[in-house]
Amino acid sequence: xxxxxxxxxxxxxxxxxxxxxxxxxxxxxxxxxxxxxxxxxxxxxxxxxxxxxxxxxxxxxxxxxxxxxxxxxxxxxxx
Amino acid sequence: xxxxxxxxxxxxxxxxxxxxxxxxxxxxxxxxxxxxxxxxxxxxxxxxxxxxxxxxxxxxxxxxxxxxxxxxxxxxxxxxxxxxxxxxxxxxxxxxxxxxxxxxxxxxxxxxxxxxxxxxxxxxxxxxxxxxxxxxxxxxxxxxxxxxxxxxxxxxxxxxxxxxxxxxxxxxxxxxxxxxxxxxxxxxxxxxxxxxxxxxxxxxxxxxxxxxxxxxxxxxxxxxxxxxxxxxxxxxxxxxxxxxxxxxxxxxxxxxxxxxxxxxxxxxxxxxxxxxxxxxxxxxxxxxxxxxxxxxxxxxxxxxxxxxxxxxxxxxxxxxxxxxxxxxxxxxxxxxxxxxxxxxxxxxxxxxxxxxxxxxxxxxxxxxxxxxxxxxxxxxxxxxxxxxxxxxxxxxxxxxxxxxxxxxxxxxxxxxxxxxxxxxxxxxxxxxxxxxxxxxxxxxxxxxxxxxxxxxxxx
Numbered sequence: 001x002x003x004x005x006x007x008x009x010x011x012x013x014x015x016x017x018x019x020x021x022x023x024x025x026x027x028x029x030x031x032x033x034x035x036x037x038x039x040x041x042x043x044x045x046x047x048x049x050x051x052x053x054x055x056x057x058x059x060x061x062x063x064x065x066x067x068x069x070x071x072x073x074x075x076x077x078x079x
Numbered sequence: 080x081x082x083x084x085x086x087x088x089x090x091x092x093x094x095x096x097x098x099x100x101x102x103x104x105x106x107x108x109x110x111x112x113x114x115x116x117x118x119x120x121x122x123x124x125x126x127x128x129x130x131x132x133x134x135x136x137x138x139x140x141x142x143x144x145x146x147x148x149x150x151x152x153x154x155x156x157x158x159x160x161x162x163x164x165x166x167x168x169x170x171x172x173x174x175x176x177x178x179x180x181x182x183x184x185x186x187x188x189x190x191x192x193x194x195x196x197x198x199x200x201x202x203x204x205x206x207x208x209x210x211x212x213x214x215x216x217x218x219x220x221x222x223x224x225x226x227x228x229x230x231x232x233x234x235x236x237x238x239x240x241x242x243x244x245x246x247x248x249x250x251x252x253x254x255x256x257x258x259x260x261x262x263x264x265x266x267x268x269x270x271x272x273x274x275x276x277x278x279x280x281x282x283x284x285x286x287x288x289x290x291x292x293x294x295x296x297x298x299x300x301x302x303x304x305x306x307x308x309x310x311x312x313x314x315x316x317x318x319x320x321x322x323x324x325x326x327x328x329x330x331x332x333x334x335x336x337x338x339x340x341x342x343x344x345x346x347x348x349x350x351x352x353x354x355x356x357x358x359x360x361x362x363x364x365x366x367x368x369x370x371x372x373x374x375x376x377x378x379x380x381x382x383x384x385x386x387x388x389x390x391x392x393x394x395x396x397x398x399x400x401x402x403x404x405x406x407x408x409x410x411x412x413x414x415x416x417x418x419x420x421x422x423x424x425x426x427x428x429x430x431x432x433x434x435x436x437x438x439x440x441x442x443x444x445x446x447x448x449x450x451x452x453x454x455x456x457x458x459x460x461x462x463x464x465x466x467x468x469x470x471x472x473x474x475x476x477x478x479x480x481x482x483x484x485x486x487x488x489x490x491x492x493x494x495x496x497x498x499x500x501x502x503x504x505x506x507x508x509x510x511x512x513x514x515x516x517x518x519x520x521x522x523x524x525x526x527x528x529x530x531x532x533x534x535x536x537x538x
Contacts, residue, residue: 015247019256022240027105027263029233031271033093034101036225038272043093045213046225047086048205053230055198062195 080189081196083175086205091168098161099154101272105264107146107162109257110139111169119177 150158
Protein backbone atom coordinates (compact mmCIF):
# COMPACT_ATOMS: atom_id res chain seq x y z
CA UNK A 1 0.00 0.00 0.00
CA UNK A 2 1.21 3.46 -0.75
CA UNK A 3 1.91 5.76 2.09
CA UNK A 4 -0.86 8.14 3.06
CA UNK A 5 -0.85 11.24 1.01
CA UNK A 6 0.70 14.27 2.54
CA UNK A 7 -0.57 17.49 1.16
CA UNK A 8 0.76 20.84 2.14
CA UNK A 9 -1.85 22.64 4.20
CA UNK A 10 -2.28 25.71 1.99
CA UNK A 11 -2.44 23.46 -1.03
CA UNK A 12 -5.05 21.33 0.67
CA UNK A 13 -7.10 24.37 1.57
CA UNK A 14 -6.94 25.64 -1.97
CA UNK A 15 -7.94 22.23 -3.27
CA UNK A 16 -10.85 21.94 -0.88
CA UNK A 17 -12.06 25.41 -1.71
CA UNK A 18 -11.77 24.80 -5.43
CA UNK A 19 -13.51 21.44 -5.21
CA UNK A 20 -16.29 22.79 -3.05
CA UNK A 21 -16.82 25.73 -5.36
CA UNK A 22 -16.87 23.39 -8.33
CA UNK A 23 -19.52 21.22 -6.70
CA UNK A 24 -21.51 24.31 -5.81
CA UNK A 25 -21.26 25.59 -9.37
CA UNK A 26 -22.41 22.27 -10.76
CA UNK A 27 -25.28 22.14 -8.31
CA UNK A 28 -26.19 25.74 -9.07
CA UNK A 29 -26.37 24.83 -12.72
CA UNK A 30 -28.85 22.06 -11.99
CA UNK A 31 -30.93 24.27 -9.74
CA UNK A 32 -31.00 27.20 -12.15
CA UNK A 33 -31.93 24.84 -14.96
CA UNK A 34 -34.80 23.55 -12.89
CA UNK A 35 -35.77 27.13 -12.11
CA UNK A 36 -35.65 27.98 -15.79
CA UNK A 37 -38.02 25.14 -16.59
CA UNK A 38 -40.32 26.31 -13.83
CA UNK A 39 -40.49 29.89 -15.06
CA UNK A 40 -41.27 28.83 -18.58
CA UNK A 41 -38.06 28.37 -20.49
CA UNK A 42 -38.08 25.45 -22.85
CA UNK A 43 -35.18 23.00 -22.80
CA UNK A 44 -34.02 24.45 -26.09
CA UNK A 45 -33.93 27.92 -24.58
CA UNK A 46 -31.77 26.70 -21.73
CA UNK A 47 -29.46 24.85 -24.08
CA UNK A 48 -29.10 28.02 -26.11
CA UNK A 49 -28.09 29.95 -23.02
CA UNK A 50 -25.78 27.17 -21.95
CA UNK A 51 -23.77 26.93 -25.14
CA UNK A 52 -24.22 30.22 -26.96
CA UNK A 53 -22.45 32.36 -24.38
CA UNK A 54 -19.74 29.86 -23.63
CA UNK A 55 -19.28 29.42 -27.38
CA UNK A 56 -18.79 33.14 -27.75
CA UNK A 57 -16.13 33.03 -25.07
CA UNK A 58 -14.35 30.12 -26.72
CA UNK A 59 -14.63 31.33 -30.30
CA UNK A 60 -11.42 33.39 -30.23
CA UNK A 61 -9.55 30.37 -28.91
CA UNK A 62 -10.86 28.02 -31.56
CA UNK A 63 -10.16 30.57 -34.27
CA UNK A 64 -6.61 30.79 -33.06
CA UNK A 65 -6.30 27.00 -32.99
CA UNK A 66 -7.76 26.59 -36.44
CA UNK A 67 -11.39 26.83 -37.35
CA UNK A 68 -11.25 24.89 -40.59
CA UNK A 69 -10.49 21.57 -38.96
CA UNK A 70 -11.53 22.55 -35.43
CA UNK A 71 -7.97 22.53 -34.14
CA UNK A 72 -7.23 19.14 -35.55
CA UNK A 73 -10.33 17.28 -34.43
CA UNK A 74 -12.25 17.64 -37.66
CA UNK A 75 -15.82 18.63 -38.16
CA UNK A 76 -17.04 15.09 -38.68
CA UNK A 77 -15.72 13.78 -35.41
CA UNK A 78 -16.75 16.91 -33.63
CA UNK A 79 -20.32 16.63 -34.77
CA UNK B 80 -18.92 14.95 -29.76
CA UNK B 81 -21.26 17.88 -29.96
CA UNK B 82 -24.19 15.52 -29.88
CA UNK B 83 -22.80 13.68 -26.89
CA UNK B 84 -21.70 16.65 -24.84
CA UNK B 85 -23.33 19.65 -26.43
CA UNK B 86 -26.85 20.96 -26.74
CA UNK B 87 -28.50 17.60 -27.54
CA UNK B 88 -27.18 16.15 -24.32
CA UNK B 89 -28.31 19.18 -22.40
CA UNK B 90 -31.73 18.98 -24.03
CA UNK B 91 -32.18 15.53 -22.57
CA UNK B 92 -31.27 16.68 -19.10
CA UNK B 93 -33.38 19.83 -19.24
CA UNK B 94 -36.35 17.84 -20.53
CA UNK B 95 -35.97 15.55 -17.56
CA UNK B 96 -36.48 18.47 -15.24
CA UNK B 97 -39.95 18.89 -16.69
CA UNK B 98 -40.99 15.53 -15.40
CA UNK B 99 -39.13 14.78 -12.20
CA UNK B 100 -37.94 16.69 -9.18
CA UNK B 101 -34.60 18.38 -8.90
CA UNK B 102 -33.06 15.67 -6.77
CA UNK B 103 -33.52 13.07 -9.47
CA UNK B 104 -31.53 15.11 -11.94
CA UNK B 105 -28.70 15.99 -9.61
CA UNK B 106 -28.30 12.35 -8.65
CA UNK B 107 -29.22 10.16 -11.57
CA UNK B 108 -27.28 11.94 -14.29
CA UNK B 109 -23.90 11.90 -12.55
CA UNK B 110 -24.46 8.38 -11.33
CA UNK B 111 -25.33 7.10 -14.79
CA UNK B 112 -22.40 8.95 -16.27
CA UNK B 113 -20.06 7.31 -13.82
CA UNK B 114 -21.61 3.90 -14.32
CA UNK B 115 -21.55 4.20 -18.09
CA UNK B 116 -17.97 5.35 -17.93
CA UNK B 117 -17.09 2.23 -16.00
CA UNK B 118 -18.78 -0.04 -18.51
CA UNK B 119 -17.44 1.75 -21.57
CA UNK B 120 -13.93 1.77 -20.21
CA UNK B 121 -14.11 -1.99 -19.87
CA UNK B 122 -15.83 -2.72 -23.18
CA UNK B 123 -14.28 -0.11 -25.45
CA UNK B 124 -10.98 0.76 -23.87
CA UNK B 125 -10.43 -2.73 -22.39
CA UNK B 126 -9.29 -1.27 -19.12
CA UNK B 127 -9.27 -3.25 -15.94
CA UNK B 128 -11.06 -1.39 -13.25
CA UNK B 129 -10.19 -1.52 -9.54
CA UNK B 130 -12.35 -3.53 -7.23
CA UNK B 131 -13.70 -0.51 -5.41
CA UNK B 132 -14.89 0.90 -8.72
CA UNK B 133 -16.84 -2.29 -9.34
CA UNK B 134 -18.35 -2.04 -5.89
CA UNK B 135 -19.22 1.56 -6.56
CA UNK B 136 -20.85 0.61 -9.82
CA UNK B 137 -22.91 -2.08 -8.14
CA UNK B 138 -24.06 0.35 -5.48
CA UNK B 139 -24.99 2.87 -8.14
CA UNK B 140 -27.06 0.24 -9.94
CA UNK B 141 -28.93 -0.48 -6.72
CA UNK B 142 -29.49 3.23 -6.19
CA UNK B 143 -30.74 3.76 -9.73
CA UNK B 144 -33.13 0.84 -9.43
CA UNK B 145 -34.45 2.37 -6.23
CA UNK B 146 -34.93 5.66 -8.00
CA UNK B 147 -36.75 3.94 -10.82
CA UNK B 148 -39.01 2.08 -8.45
CA UNK B 149 -39.70 5.24 -6.53
CA UNK B 150 -40.54 7.17 -9.66
CA UNK B 151 -42.81 4.42 -10.89
CA UNK B 152 -44.60 4.23 -7.57
CA UNK B 153 -44.98 7.94 -6.94
CA UNK B 154 -44.88 9.84 -10.20
CA UNK B 155 -45.75 7.06 -12.57
CA UNK B 156 -44.54 6.34 -16.04
CA UNK B 157 -43.78 10.01 -16.63
CA UNK B 158 -41.37 9.92 -13.72
CA UNK B 159 -39.62 6.89 -15.13
CA UNK B 160 -39.41 8.72 -18.45
CA UNK B 161 -37.78 11.69 -16.75
CA UNK B 162 -35.32 9.44 -15.00
CA UNK B 163 -34.50 7.76 -18.29
CA UNK B 164 -33.83 11.15 -19.85
CA UNK B 165 -31.30 11.88 -17.13
CA UNK B 166 -29.83 8.41 -17.50
CA UNK B 167 -29.47 8.91 -21.24
CA UNK B 168 -27.83 12.28 -20.70
CA UNK B 169 -25.36 10.65 -18.35
CA UNK B 170 -24.68 7.90 -20.88
CA UNK B 171 -24.03 10.51 -23.56
CA UNK B 172 -21.54 12.26 -21.30
CA UNK B 173 -19.77 9.02 -20.54
CA UNK B 174 -19.56 8.18 -24.23
CA UNK B 175 -18.07 11.58 -24.89
CA UNK B 176 -15.38 11.01 -22.32
CA UNK B 177 -14.66 7.55 -23.68
CA UNK B 178 -14.31 8.84 -27.23
CA UNK B 179 -11.89 11.48 -26.03
CA UNK B 180 -9.66 8.81 -24.65
CA UNK B 181 -10.19 6.43 -27.55
CA UNK B 182 -9.27 9.06 -30.13
CA UNK B 183 -6.66 10.63 -27.88
CA UNK B 184 -8.24 14.02 -28.28
CA UNK B 185 -7.06 16.65 -25.83
CA UNK B 186 -9.94 17.73 -23.70
CA UNK B 187 -9.18 21.38 -24.21
CA UNK B 188 -9.63 21.16 -27.92
CA UNK B 189 -12.76 19.06 -27.60
CA UNK B 190 -14.42 21.48 -25.23
CA UNK B 191 -13.50 24.45 -27.37
CA UNK B 192 -14.66 22.69 -30.49
CA UNK B 193 -18.00 21.80 -28.92
CA UNK B 194 -18.47 25.44 -28.04
CA UNK B 195 -17.58 26.53 -31.53
CA UNK B 196 -19.86 24.02 -33.23
CA UNK B 197 -22.67 24.91 -30.87
CA UNK B 198 -22.21 28.56 -31.70
CA UNK B 199 -21.70 28.26 -35.44
CA UNK B 200 -24.04 25.41 -36.32
CA UNK B 201 -26.61 24.77 -33.63
CA UNK B 202 -27.32 28.30 -32.47
CA UNK B 203 -28.48 29.41 -35.94
CA UNK B 204 -30.65 26.30 -36.15
CA UNK B 205 -32.21 27.17 -32.83
CA UNK B 206 -32.80 30.77 -33.88
CA UNK B 207 -34.27 29.62 -37.20
CA UNK B 208 -36.71 27.23 -35.55
CA UNK B 209 -37.61 29.05 -32.38
CA UNK B 210 -36.49 32.60 -32.99
CA UNK B 211 -36.07 34.74 -29.94
CA UNK B 212 -39.67 34.56 -28.88
CA UNK B 213 -38.96 31.97 -26.25
CA UNK B 214 -36.26 34.10 -24.71
CA UNK B 215 -38.21 37.32 -25.10
CA UNK B 216 -41.13 35.89 -23.16
CA UNK B 217 -38.99 35.87 -20.07
CA UNK B 218 -37.72 38.87 -18.23
CA UNK B 219 -34.27 40.28 -18.71
CA UNK B 220 -33.32 39.09 -15.26
CA UNK B 221 -34.26 35.51 -16.00
CA UNK B 222 -32.32 35.58 -19.24
CA UNK B 223 -29.31 37.10 -17.55
CA UNK B 224 -29.56 34.52 -14.79
CA UNK B 225 -29.51 31.68 -17.25
CA UNK B 226 -26.75 33.23 -19.33
CA UNK B 227 -24.50 33.86 -16.36
CA UNK B 228 -25.16 30.66 -14.45
CA UNK B 229 -25.61 28.22 -17.33
CA UNK B 230 -23.15 29.78 -19.72
CA UNK B 231 -20.54 30.83 -17.20
CA UNK B 232 -20.75 29.50 -13.70
CA UNK B 233 -22.01 26.03 -14.50
CA UNK B 234 -20.25 25.80 -17.81
CA UNK B 235 -16.52 26.20 -17.81
CA UNK B 236 -15.88 27.46 -14.28
CA UNK B 237 -16.44 24.20 -12.37
CA UNK B 238 -14.21 22.31 -14.79
CA UNK B 239 -11.44 24.74 -14.12
CA UNK B 240 -11.98 24.69 -10.36
CA UNK B 241 -12.24 20.94 -10.19
CA UNK B 242 -9.05 20.53 -12.15
CA UNK B 243 -7.29 22.70 -9.58
CA UNK B 244 -8.76 20.53 -6.84
CA UNK B 245 -7.41 17.44 -8.58
CA UNK B 246 -3.98 18.97 -8.84
CA UNK B 247 -3.97 20.13 -5.24
CA UNK B 248 -5.53 17.11 -3.57
CA UNK B 249 -5.08 14.30 -6.02
CA UNK B 250 -7.71 12.50 -7.97
CA UNK B 251 -8.81 10.23 -5.16
CA UNK B 252 -9.61 12.98 -2.73
CA UNK B 253 -11.00 15.29 -5.37
CA UNK B 254 -13.45 12.58 -6.37
CA UNK B 255 -15.38 13.45 -3.25
CA UNK B 256 -16.53 16.76 -4.60
CA UNK B 257 -18.64 15.61 -7.57
CA UNK B 258 -20.38 13.29 -5.15
CA UNK B 259 -21.40 16.38 -3.17
CA UNK B 260 -23.32 17.79 -6.11
CA UNK B 261 -26.63 16.11 -5.16
CA UNK B 262 -26.30 17.38 -1.60
CA UNK B 263 -25.47 20.90 -2.66
CA UNK B 264 -28.19 20.72 -5.27
CA UNK B 265 -30.74 19.85 -2.61
CA UNK B 266 -29.56 22.65 -0.35
CA UNK B 267 -29.46 25.28 -3.08
CA UNK B 268 -32.75 24.02 -4.40
CA UNK B 269 -34.41 24.43 -1.06
CA UNK B 270 -32.97 27.89 -0.66
CA UNK B 271 -33.21 29.25 -4.17
CA UNK B 272 -36.49 27.71 -5.22
CA UNK B 273 -38.27 28.70 -2.07
CA UNK B 274 -38.89 25.33 -0.51
CA UNK B 275 -37.44 25.99 2.91
CA UNK B 276 -39.53 24.16 5.44
CA UNK B 277 -38.76 24.36 9.11
CA UNK B 278 -37.24 21.36 10.74
CA UNK B 279 -40.54 20.14 12.10
CA UNK B 280 -42.21 20.65 8.77
CA UNK B 281 -39.31 18.99 7.08
CA UNK B 282 -39.65 15.94 9.23
CA UNK B 283 -43.41 15.89 9.01
CA UNK B 284 -43.42 16.41 5.31
CA UNK B 285 -40.12 14.84 4.61
CA UNK B 286 -41.42 12.96 1.66
CA UNK B 287 -42.93 16.08 0.16
CA UNK B 288 -39.98 18.29 0.96
CA UNK B 289 -37.81 15.66 -0.58
CA UNK B 290 -39.52 16.46 -3.82
CA UNK B 291 -41.62 13.38 -4.25
CA UNK B 292 -45.28 12.89 -4.74
CA UNK B 293 -47.02 10.43 -2.52
CA UNK B 294 -47.35 6.97 -3.88
CA UNK B 295 -50.57 5.27 -4.76
CA UNK B 296 -50.51 3.46 -1.47
CA UNK B 297 -50.47 6.73 0.38
CA UNK B 298 -53.21 8.09 -1.79
CA UNK B 299 -55.39 5.06 -1.31
CA UNK B 300 -54.76 5.07 2.37
CA UNK B 301 -55.76 8.68 2.62
CA UNK B 302 -58.90 8.01 0.66
CA UNK B 303 -59.77 5.21 2.97
CA UNK B 304 -59.24 7.38 5.97
CA UNK B 305 -61.61 9.87 4.52
CA UNK B 306 -60.95 12.83 2.39
CA UNK B 307 -62.90 15.18 4.61
CA UNK B 308 -61.20 14.11 7.72
CA UNK B 309 -59.89 16.72 10.03
CA UNK B 310 -56.85 18.18 8.49
CA UNK B 311 -53.68 19.32 10.02
CA UNK B 312 -52.85 22.97 10.05
CA UNK B 313 -51.68 24.21 6.69
CA UNK B 314 -47.99 24.16 6.38
CA UNK B 315 -45.86 26.40 4.27
CA UNK B 316 -46.36 23.98 1.45
CA UNK B 317 -50.11 23.88 1.74
CA UNK B 318 -50.25 27.64 2.17
CA UNK B 319 -48.68 27.86 -1.23
CA UNK B 320 -51.40 25.54 -2.35
CA UNK B 321 -54.00 28.01 -1.22
CA UNK B 322 -52.20 30.68 -3.15
CA UNK B 323 -52.09 28.49 -6.16
CA UNK B 324 -55.75 27.72 -5.72
CA UNK B 325 -56.61 31.38 -5.98
CA UNK B 326 -54.94 31.78 -9.34
CA UNK B 327 -57.15 31.69 -12.42
CA UNK B 328 -55.14 28.90 -13.89
CA UNK B 329 -55.62 26.83 -10.81
CA UNK B 330 -59.34 27.54 -10.79
CA UNK B 331 -59.47 26.44 -14.38
CA UNK B 332 -57.67 23.29 -13.51
CA UNK B 333 -59.91 22.73 -10.56
CA UNK B 334 -62.94 22.51 -12.80
CA UNK B 335 -61.39 19.59 -14.51
CA UNK B 336 -60.69 16.25 -13.02
CA UNK B 337 -57.43 16.32 -11.27
CA UNK B 338 -54.67 14.91 -13.34
CA UNK B 339 -53.06 11.97 -11.76
CA UNK B 340 -49.41 11.53 -12.23
CA UNK B 341 -49.95 7.93 -13.12
CA UNK B 342 -52.17 8.85 -16.03
CA UNK B 343 -49.47 10.78 -17.86
CA UNK B 344 -47.69 8.59 -20.35
CA UNK B 345 -44.01 9.21 -20.42
CA UNK B 346 -43.90 9.50 -24.18
CA UNK B 347 -46.05 12.60 -23.77
CA UNK B 348 -43.24 13.95 -21.72
CA UNK B 349 -42.87 17.38 -23.19
CA UNK B 350 -46.58 17.90 -23.60
CA UNK B 351 -47.44 16.69 -20.16
CA UNK B 352 -47.81 19.13 -17.32
CA UNK B 353 -44.66 19.78 -15.44
CA UNK B 354 -43.99 18.10 -12.17
CA UNK B 355 -44.80 21.31 -10.32
CA UNK B 356 -48.03 21.76 -12.22
CA UNK B 357 -49.08 18.28 -11.35
CA UNK B 358 -48.13 18.88 -7.75
CA UNK B 359 -50.24 22.02 -7.81
CA UNK B 360 -53.10 20.01 -9.25
CA UNK B 361 -52.70 17.62 -6.44
CA UNK B 362 -52.41 20.28 -3.81
CA UNK B 363 -55.52 22.17 -4.80
CA UNK B 364 -57.94 19.42 -3.86
CA UNK B 365 -56.00 18.96 -0.69
CA UNK B 366 -56.61 22.53 0.29
CA UNK B 367 -60.32 22.09 -0.16
CA UNK B 368 -60.85 18.62 1.08
CA UNK B 369 -62.09 19.87 4.39
CA UNK B 370 -65.09 21.30 2.55
CA UNK B 371 -66.01 17.86 1.48
CA UNK B 372 -65.76 18.64 -2.19
CA UNK B 373 -65.08 15.85 -4.53
CA UNK B 374 -61.52 15.31 -5.40
CA UNK B 375 -59.62 12.48 -6.81
CA UNK B 376 -56.40 12.86 -4.98
CA UNK B 377 -55.59 13.83 -1.48
CA UNK B 378 -52.16 14.24 -0.07
CA UNK B 379 -52.48 12.45 3.22
CA UNK B 380 -55.00 14.87 4.70
CA UNK B 381 -54.84 13.17 8.01
CA UNK B 382 -53.02 13.76 11.20
CA UNK B 383 -50.26 11.34 10.82
CA UNK B 384 -47.49 11.84 13.28
CA UNK B 385 -43.99 12.76 12.46
CA UNK B 386 -42.39 10.09 10.39
CA UNK B 387 -38.69 9.99 10.85
CA UNK B 388 -38.64 6.61 9.19
CA UNK B 389 -40.07 8.18 6.08
CA UNK B 390 -37.30 10.69 6.09
CA UNK B 391 -34.84 7.93 6.62
CA UNK B 392 -36.34 6.06 3.75
CA UNK B 393 -35.95 9.03 1.46
CA UNK B 394 -32.42 9.57 2.56
CA UNK B 395 -31.72 5.94 1.93
CA UNK B 396 -33.09 6.42 -1.54
CA UNK B 397 -30.34 8.87 -2.34
CA UNK B 398 -27.62 7.10 -0.43
CA UNK B 399 -26.64 4.29 -2.80
CA UNK B 400 -26.35 6.45 -5.88
CA UNK B 401 -24.48 9.16 -4.06
CA UNK B 402 -22.18 6.90 -2.13
CA UNK B 403 -21.58 4.77 -5.17
CA UNK B 404 -20.67 7.88 -6.99
CA UNK B 405 -18.09 8.55 -4.34
CA UNK B 406 -16.21 5.51 -5.52
CA UNK B 407 -16.96 6.07 -9.14
CA UNK B 408 -17.27 9.74 -9.65
CA UNK B 409 -18.66 11.41 -12.70
CA UNK B 410 -15.28 12.58 -13.77
CA UNK B 411 -13.67 9.23 -13.35
CA UNK B 412 -13.77 8.84 -17.06
CA UNK B 413 -13.36 12.46 -17.89
CA UNK B 414 -10.55 13.44 -15.63
CA UNK B 415 -8.25 13.67 -18.60
CA UNK B 416 -10.51 16.27 -20.11
CA UNK B 417 -10.61 18.28 -16.94
CA UNK B 418 -6.95 18.08 -16.16
CA UNK B 419 -5.70 18.74 -19.65
CA UNK B 420 -8.05 21.67 -19.98
CA UNK B 421 -6.73 23.17 -16.80
CA UNK B 422 -3.17 22.57 -17.91
CA UNK B 423 -3.79 24.18 -21.23
CA UNK B 424 -5.59 27.19 -19.83
CA UNK B 425 -3.01 27.77 -17.16
CA UNK B 426 -0.13 27.20 -19.50
CA UNK B 427 -1.49 29.47 -22.16
CA UNK B 428 -2.01 32.14 -19.57
CA UNK B 429 1.50 31.78 -18.25
CA UNK B 430 2.87 31.66 -21.77
CA UNK B 431 1.57 35.12 -22.38
CA UNK B 432 2.48 36.51 -19.02
CA UNK B 433 5.77 34.86 -18.23
CA UNK B 434 8.81 34.42 -20.40
CA UNK B 435 10.28 30.96 -20.35
CA UNK B 436 13.60 32.25 -19.11
CA UNK B 437 11.97 33.32 -15.87
CA UNK B 438 11.21 29.74 -14.88
CA UNK B 439 12.86 28.68 -11.72
CA UNK B 440 15.70 26.21 -12.20
CA UNK B 441 15.11 22.91 -10.49
CA UNK B 442 17.52 21.19 -8.15
CA UNK B 443 18.42 17.53 -8.61
CA UNK B 444 15.36 15.41 -8.89
CA UNK B 445 16.28 13.00 -6.15
CA UNK B 446 16.65 15.68 -3.53
CA UNK B 447 13.93 16.90 -1.27
CA UNK B 448 14.80 20.35 -2.46
CA UNK B 449 13.15 19.37 -5.69
CA UNK B 450 9.84 18.95 -3.95
CA UNK B 451 10.49 22.15 -2.10
CA UNK B 452 10.93 23.86 -5.41
CA UNK B 453 7.60 22.55 -6.48
CA UNK B 454 6.18 23.99 -3.32
CA UNK B 455 7.52 27.48 -3.75
CA UNK B 456 7.26 27.59 -7.49
CA UNK B 457 4.02 28.84 -8.84
CA UNK B 458 1.60 26.33 -10.16
CA UNK B 459 1.49 28.11 -13.47
CA UNK B 460 5.22 27.84 -13.71
CA UNK B 461 5.19 24.10 -13.25
CA UNK B 462 2.34 23.65 -15.64
CA UNK B 463 4.03 25.85 -18.16
CA UNK B 464 7.05 23.60 -17.99
CA UNK B 465 4.88 20.56 -18.38
CA UNK B 466 3.04 21.94 -21.35
CA UNK B 467 6.09 23.50 -22.86
CA UNK B 468 6.51 20.24 -24.63
CA UNK B 469 3.33 21.11 -26.51
CA UNK B 470 2.93 17.41 -26.91
CA UNK B 471 -0.12 15.39 -26.12
CA UNK B 472 2.08 12.92 -24.37
CA UNK B 473 2.91 15.30 -21.59
CA UNK B 474 -0.66 16.39 -21.27
CA UNK B 475 -1.99 12.89 -21.23
CA UNK B 476 0.61 11.84 -18.70
CA UNK B 477 -0.55 14.48 -16.28
CA UNK B 478 -4.12 13.73 -17.14
CA UNK B 479 -3.71 10.07 -16.42
CA UNK B 480 -2.02 10.93 -13.18
CA UNK B 481 -5.07 12.88 -12.20
CA UNK B 482 -7.46 10.06 -12.79
CA UNK B 483 -8.95 8.74 -9.60
CA UNK B 484 -9.10 5.19 -10.75
CA UNK B 485 -6.56 2.58 -9.94
CA UNK B 486 -3.49 4.43 -8.82
CA UNK B 487 -1.23 1.61 -9.83
CA UNK B 488 -2.70 1.30 -13.29
CA UNK B 489 -2.64 5.03 -13.70
CA UNK B 490 0.92 5.19 -12.53
CA UNK B 491 2.06 2.73 -15.15
CA UNK B 492 0.20 4.62 -17.80
CA UNK B 493 1.72 7.83 -16.61
CA UNK B 494 5.15 6.33 -16.71
CA UNK B 495 4.68 5.10 -20.25
CA UNK B 496 3.22 8.34 -21.43
CA UNK B 497 5.80 10.40 -19.67
CA UNK B 498 8.53 8.25 -21.12
CA UNK B 499 7.34 9.12 -24.58
CA UNK B 500 7.32 12.74 -23.60
CA UNK B 501 10.76 12.40 -22.17
CA UNK B 502 12.01 11.02 -25.46
CA UNK B 503 10.55 13.99 -27.20
CA UNK B 504 12.07 16.27 -24.64
CA UNK B 505 15.42 14.69 -25.12
CA UNK B 506 15.24 15.80 -28.69
CA UNK B 507 13.98 19.19 -27.76
CA UNK B 508 16.72 19.75 -25.25
CA UNK B 509 14.38 21.20 -22.71
CA UNK B 510 16.00 20.32 -19.39
CA UNK B 511 13.45 22.01 -17.18
CA UNK B 512 10.50 20.15 -18.62
CA UNK B 513 12.51 16.96 -18.82
CA UNK B 514 13.25 17.29 -15.15
CA UNK B 515 9.58 17.56 -14.35
CA UNK B 516 8.71 14.58 -16.48
CA UNK B 517 11.41 12.47 -14.94
CA UNK B 518 10.22 13.51 -11.54
CA UNK B 519 6.77 12.31 -12.43
CA UNK B 520 8.12 9.02 -13.68
CA UNK B 521 10.12 8.45 -10.56
CA UNK B 522 7.31 9.49 -8.28
CA UNK B 523 4.87 7.26 -10.08
CA UNK B 524 7.06 4.22 -10.07
CA UNK B 525 8.22 4.53 -6.52
CA UNK B 526 4.96 5.50 -4.96
CA UNK B 527 2.04 5.15 -7.28
CA UNK B 528 -0.48 7.56 -5.99
CA UNK B 529 -2.00 10.86 -6.80
CA UNK B 530 -0.66 14.09 -8.11
CA UNK B 531 -0.66 15.44 -4.60
CA UNK B 532 2.60 13.65 -3.97
CA UNK B 533 4.12 15.29 -6.95
CA UNK B 534 2.87 18.78 -6.47
CA UNK B 535 2.43 18.53 -2.73
CA UNK B 536 4.73 18.28 0.24
CA UNK B 537 7.80 16.08 0.11
CA UNK B 538 7.31 12.65 1.55
